Amino acid sequence: MRTFQRHCCGLAAIVALAMVVAPVGATEPGPTITIKGRDFVPSEVQVPAGVKVKLLVRNENATASEFESTELHREKVVAPGAEVGVFVGPLSPGRYEFFDDFHPETRGYLVVK
Amino acid sequence: MLATAIIVFREVLEAALVIGIVLAASRGVPARAAWIAAGVGGGLVGAVLVAASADAIAQAVAGIGQELFNAAILFAAVAMLGWHSVWMSRHGREIAAQANRLGTSVRAGTQPLYALALVVGLAVLREGSEIVLFLYGIALAGGGGGMVLGGALGLVAGAAAGAAIYLGLLAIPVHRLFAVTTWLILLLAAGMASQGAAFLLQADLLPAFGNTVWDTSSLLSDQSPLGQALHALIGYTAQPAGIQLVFYGATLLVLSLLMRLVGRPERRRPAPAARMSQR
Numbered sequence: 001m002r003t004f005q006r007h008c009c010g011l012a013a014i015v016a017l018a019m020v021v022a023p024v025g026a027t028e029p030g031p032t033i034t035i036k037g038r039d040f041v042p043s044e045v046q047v048p049a050g051v052k053v054k055l056l057v058r059n060e061n062a063t064a065s066e067f068e069s070t071e072l073h074r075e076k077v078v079a080p081g082a083e084v085g086v087f088v089g090p091l092s093p094g095r096y097e098f099f100d101d102f103h104p105e106t107r108g109y110l111v112v113k
Numbered sequence: 114m115l116a117t118a119i120i121v122f123r124e125v126l127e128a129a130l131v132i133g134i135v136l137a138a139s140r141g142v143p144a145r146a147a148w149i150a151a152g153v154g155g156g157l158v159g160a161v162l163v164a165a166s167a168d169a170i171a172q173a174v175a176g177i178g179q180e181l182f183n184a185a186i187l188f189a190a191v192a193m194l195g196w197h198s199v200w201m202s203r204h205g206r207e208i209a210a211q212a213n214r215l216g217t218s219v220r221a222g223t224q225p226l227y228a229l230a231l232v233v234g235l236a237v238l239r240e241g242s243e244i245v246l247f248l249y250g251i252a253l254a255g256g257g258g259g260m261v262l263g264g265a266l267g268l269v270a271g272a273a274a275g276a277a278i279y280l281g282l283l284a285i286p287v288h289r290l291f292a293v294t295t296w297l298i299l300l301l302a303a304g305m306a307s308q309g310a311a312f313l314l315q316a317d318l319l320p321a322f323g324n325t326v327w328d329t330s331s332l333l334s335d336q337s338p339l340g341q342a343l344h345a346l347i348g349y350t351a352q353p354a355g356i357q358l359v360f361y362g363a364t365l366l367v368l369s370l371l372m373r374l375v376g377r378p379e380r381r382r383p384a385p386a387a388r389m390s391q392r
Contacts, residue, residue: 027317052317064167064249066243070335071325073311073354076179077246080167085176087317091324102120102247104336 032056040108060082066101117263124240125271127345131236133275137282147317152230156237164245187309190235193228193301202376226236303364304348310360322355
């Protein structure tokens with residue numbers, strides 16, 4: 001049982017440490033992406049490399065959407081008329097695709113420079 | 114209509130596979146059907162409530178409510194799956210032995226069915242709320258008959274996948290079934306823990322430890338049917354973040370250690386000679 005307790009303590013310590021360490025580093029306000037009909041507007045947004053950015057995703061439709069990106073490990077339901085924040089980064093330069101999981105033909109790109 | 118069917122199928126698949134595994138893992142336990150049905154029913158009610166309050170959840174806790182909610186559901190399911198595994202490590206052997214003697218009509222023990230029912234309920238709630246939101250959107254947009262047909266088609270196809278894994282597991286001899294379902298449940302738990310970690314990462318509460326540790330999306334994409342099934346079963350993701358791997362490994366490690374520690378008295382009796390020398 002003692003080994004078990006030690007393992008649990010170790011795990012708890014790692015998680016606690018991670019929780020404390022993670023939020024360090026400032027978050028920059030990012031661009032707003034609007035879901036209008038079956039499009040992201042704009043369909044391509046730019047953010048700087050190596051910093052944490054908070055994207056704003058606004059849904060102007062009367063129906064729900066799910067902002068998702070497999071590359072960025074992000075999935076967030078956006079209720080009709082709602083606006084949600086999505087943290088991304090710090091990322092290395094590149095082009096990252098995102099889409100609306102409820103309407104998979106609706107796609108856009110995050111360009112990191 | 115087909116697009117609707119595909120999206121509904123994807124969401125149903127995950128819950129259906131969980132139900133299939135849970136049904137196989139509780140084979141022969143009395144009243145399991147009632148427990149699992151209660152889990153599904155409760156999950157459906159919860160799904161509608163969650164869908165109706167989607168925006169309130171999303172705006173809660175300074176805008177990370179949705180992430181925390183999803184992570185909490187996933188980690189609760191991990192805890193219940195873990196509890197089931199640890200319980201089975203102590204009692205599974207007796208049950209299997211008894212099942213062997215009595216055939217399938219084993220009435221051994223009181224397997225903690227509330228844990229598995231809760232796992233089912235949480236899976237239905239999480240996937241169901243997305244289906245509700247999605248179908249409600251189509252209905253609002255005047256989807257009508259195509260939506261009903263597509264939704265039904267997706268539901269049937271997803272349920273068929275769940276039935277397939279259940280029937281496949283039933284083909285395993287009873288005395289080996291619990292060993293197999295225990296492993297499946299461990300992998301299910303690890304996959305859910307990794308998904309939960311992804312939500313905490315999304316909420317900016319955990320560091321990524323590498324945004325993409327490897328990329329197998331060209332081999333097997335997350336969006337493909339097989340990728341989806343493996344995602345539900347073993348937590349497959351084509352581009353895992355480091356923190357997901359940490360949670361995956363830690364869950365497997367902690368649960369198998371616990372199972373060893375708890376299961377030891379029954380499983381590893383010292384050989385007679387060793388027992389003599391201890392005296």
